[in-house]
Amino acid sequence: MNFNKDGLLPPGDYALTLNGLRASILVRGPQNDTPWDVKWRLFLVDNLEALVQQLWDIGIDQIYIDGSFVEEKAHPNDIDGYFECDLMELAKGELERKLNALDPYKVWTWDSSSRKSYRGFTKKQLPMWHRYRVELYPHFGQPSGILDEHGHEQQFPAAFRKTRDSFLPKGIVKIIK
Template identity: 55%
Template sequence: MRFNEYGLLAPEDYAMTFSELRESILVKGEENSLLPWDGYWRKRLVDNLEICVRQLWACGIEEIFIDGSFCTDKYQPNDIDGYFLPPDPAEIMDGTLAMRLNQLDPYQCWGWERQRFDEYGNLQLEMWHRYRVELYPHCKGVYSGIPNEQGQNMKFDEFFRIDRDFLIPKGIVKLVKG
């Protein structure tokens, strides 16, 4: 795994356990790189991510992907973004999954409505405020809120595989149990 000339991962899905993620360039940086790198902050983000992902795994959710600035050569990413594929999309729509996840989370931060502002005036998920992680469900009828080149609302699996300018395909990490 390496960053390309745009500071992105080459377009593919990189299956990684948490142990592998902690040893990867995403946490440790590239060898012999002259770029500054905040490995301490990145490790802390991964520790927080692991809390959230273990809660998803406990609810039977196996397919979890992460991306965002964490999966780039940015010195200090603001957070980790990602999405997951729920086995039963109806549990997203009726709130059952958020309720089950909140029974596992001591801060009850699961839910997908942005209700609190960050220090820059942006509305963020409660999970972001606690963990600096945003994990969204990807299922029929749930979209990113970001339009693609055709003006259509993108699904998360489409949105996460292209750069923020919607020009360059990029790779993402698929988390696997280890």
């Protein structure tokens, strides 16, 4: 796995364990003169692991990460991602309840009223971002709120496989056990 000329993972799904992610170019950096914040990226993966383990503990194993973390950016702000889940479990609040029973900080919510400001950021962030610097969203086939180059709303799988500004195709990482 290497970055392409645009500083992106080439299009495709890259299945990695958490240890494989730690050993990958995404954490260790490209073999060039690009300054790379390995310590920060390891910190993000450690935080991601806590949330992924909670998802695994309740039976969710389709977990994908993206965002600037999978780009040739020395110091990404965070890790973005999504996981596939059951609509009814989410709608009934069971998903949040199960996950918050496992998380000591009770960060599992996607309620917009739970978003808080953070200095230097214009976008208000979810509690999981404030605690872990990771945002994982549930996906059950719904639109993501992210528009494509034609102004159409995309589902997470499509939205995470393109850059948001230039709409260039890029790869995504599937976290596996």
